[in-house]
Amino acid sequence: PFFRVSCRCSGVIARSHTSQRLSRIIGMAIKEDLGWKVDLREPVLEVNAYLSDDHCIVGIPLLKHPLASRTYMKHNGLHSTIAWAMSSLFHQALYDFIYAISEYLNISLIIRTHFTPGSQF
DSSP states (O other), rough: EEEEEEEOOHHHHHHOHHHHHHHHHHHHHHHHHHHOEESSSSSSSSEEEEOOOOOEEEEEOOSSSGGGOOOTOOOOOOOHHHHHHHHHHHHHHHHHHHHHHHHTOOOHHHHHTTTTTTOOO
């Protein structure tokens, strides 16, 4: 397949090499090892590399288009009232679960008092 390498750098490596030069080096290695052809304008596959002083992350996109560009996403985030309701329901469900397990296992009430509804974990 045709591919392109996009590289981003930070730290000391960014001061000693350009992203374009590192992209070229990585691309040459892929081309030699796998026999793929380079196409910078319309690649079938884009290889993304992130290099820093501590680590190197190499990845490929799993989807053709970014998930953020989906048309059915109407809201960017979770409303605070919905988050509060979900949190409250979670605490109650967790309490009910712990209570049921403690009843089943005959565990003392001391454990159950640590997980009362509304308490902070």
